[in-house]
Amino acid sequence: MMTGNSLSIGMVGSSWWADAMHLPALDSHTQARTTAICGRNRERAQAMAAAWGIPQVYTDFAQMIDQADLDAIIIATPNNSHYPITMRALRRGLHVLCEKPIAMTYAQAREMAQTAAESNLKSLVPFTYSFMPTARYLKELIDGGYIGAPYHLNMRYYTGYAREGDYRWRFDKRIAGTGVLGDLGSHFLYIAEWLYGEIVTLTCRLSHSVPRPKTDPAGAAYPVGDDGCMMTVEFANGAMGMIHCTALCYEDTPFGQTHHMEFHGAGGTLYSSTDWDTVQRVKGARVGEGAVRDLPIPDYIWGDARRDTVHNTYRDIFRSEDFMIRGFINSILQDKPLKPDLADGARIQRLLEAAELSHVAGERIKVADIA
Numbered sequence: 001m002m003t004g005n006s007l008s009i010g011m012v013g014s015s016w017w018a019d020a021m022h023l024p025a026l027d028s029h030t031q032a033r034t035t036a037i038c039g040r041n042r043e044r045a046q047a048m049a050a051a052w053g054i055p056q057v058y059t060d061f062a063q064m065i066d067q068a069d070l071d072a073i074i075i076a077t078p079n080n081s082h083y084p085i086t087m088r089a090l091r092r093g094l095h096v097l098c099e100k101p102i103a104m105t106y107a108q109a110r111e112m113a114q115t116a117a118e119s120n121l122k123s124l125v126p127f128t129y130s131f132m133p134t135a136r137y138l139k140e141l142i143d144g145g146y147i148g149a150p151y152h153l154n155m156r157y158y159t160g161y162a163r164e165g166d167y168r169w170r171f172d173k174r175i176a177g178t179g180v181l182g183d184l185g186s187h188f189l190y191i192a193e194w195l196y197g198e199i200v201t202l203t204c205r206l207s208h209s210v211p212r213p214k215t216d217p218a219g220a221a222y223p224v225g226d227d228g229c230m231m232t233v234e235f236a237n238g239a240m241g242m243i244h245c246t247a248l249c250y251e252d253t254p255f256g257q258t259h260h261m262e263f264h265g266a267g268g269t270l271y272s273s274t275d276w277d278t279v280q281r282v283k284g285a286r287v288g289e290g291a292v293r294d295l296p297i298p299d300y301i302w303g304d305a306r307r308d309t310v311h312n313t314y315r316d317i318f319r320s321e322d323f324m325i326r327g328f329i330n331s332i333l334q335d336k337p338l339k340p341d342l343a344d345g346a347r348i349q350r351l352l353e354a355a356e357l358s359h360v361a362g363e364r365i366k367v368a369d370i371a
Helices: 016-028 042-052 061-067 079-091 106-118 133-143 180-196 310-319 324-334 342-361
Strands: 007-012 032-038 056-058 072-075 095-098 150-159 199-207 228-235 240-246 257-265 268-275 279-286
Touching: 007 016, 007 061, 007 324, 016 032, 016 042, 016 072, 016 310, 016 324, 032 042, 032 061, 042 056, 056 061, 061 079, 072 079, 072 324, 079 095, 079 106, 095 324, 095 342, 106 342, 133 180, 133 257, 133 268, 133 279, 150 180, 180 199, 180 228, 180 240, 180 342, 199 342, 279 310, 310 324
Parallel strands: 007 032, 007 072, 032 056, 072 095, 150 240
Antiparallel strands: 150 257, 199 228, 228 240, 257 268, 268 279
């Protein structure tokens, strides 16, 4: 538990993401100590513990939560484990950072959010791209009235990790819940609502373009998740939107993906792009002010993050700036609210469920009907 002014943190998961982002951020915070790590592969967990000076290693998350004397945990594990780990931690009085999608169903996600709220515990769901300078600048511009009353948006997330038809747990619906819809679509659904407000109706089509093995490595049949999604959404304010996410694009860059966003309203237009060449770029035009022009992201939004490549921006934003993991630690220490929390994660889970239902039923779904 908390020693002096330092929090005791448990890391659940020994993936590359835990090693690349979560543990470096914890290590950089002077008021956080990673005192335990849990991974299914003991050797890998032990290696990460040795690399980061973590004294306790577990292979059972329940034992770690019950025995390790923690203040909070970070959950970076496959999606089907998020609900049981989160619920056990919350019932033990631990603050929780849980990767997205936070659950397998909206009912699970809603219970997680309600339990955290009723227990007065801090939570964070790291929709990573909302912390990046591009998204934060778009938020400032749109909230400040740059485009006026919003009319519509167009968001495209292109990457290529589904081009190979191999087995991956991210396409095993028993483990992931969905496919690209949850893995990528959750990011842009969150940003869409963050910028334009509540989505009230949704229509979705899912693709299964690349054939995948019919059985997992153990020989068991499994339901295959989608490799792309296209959604039409309607917001409570009357605006409309298109969100297209695919993992079938050929993107031969070190970043391996591109993001494109367009926002149109009564007062103007905004465009943003993120890829290896342009790094992060925002352009816009307002009625009466001439043609579209570059809108440099202000220094106060960049902070001390490097601007040369997207990877370096990622590293700095998540490892040394007070966002995501470091923001989670600060919110606990300072007893301040934090977004996006489990309630936001549950909201996105509801949209994912609506999207899957829309695909199966072949019709537009009212989000309020997802209970």
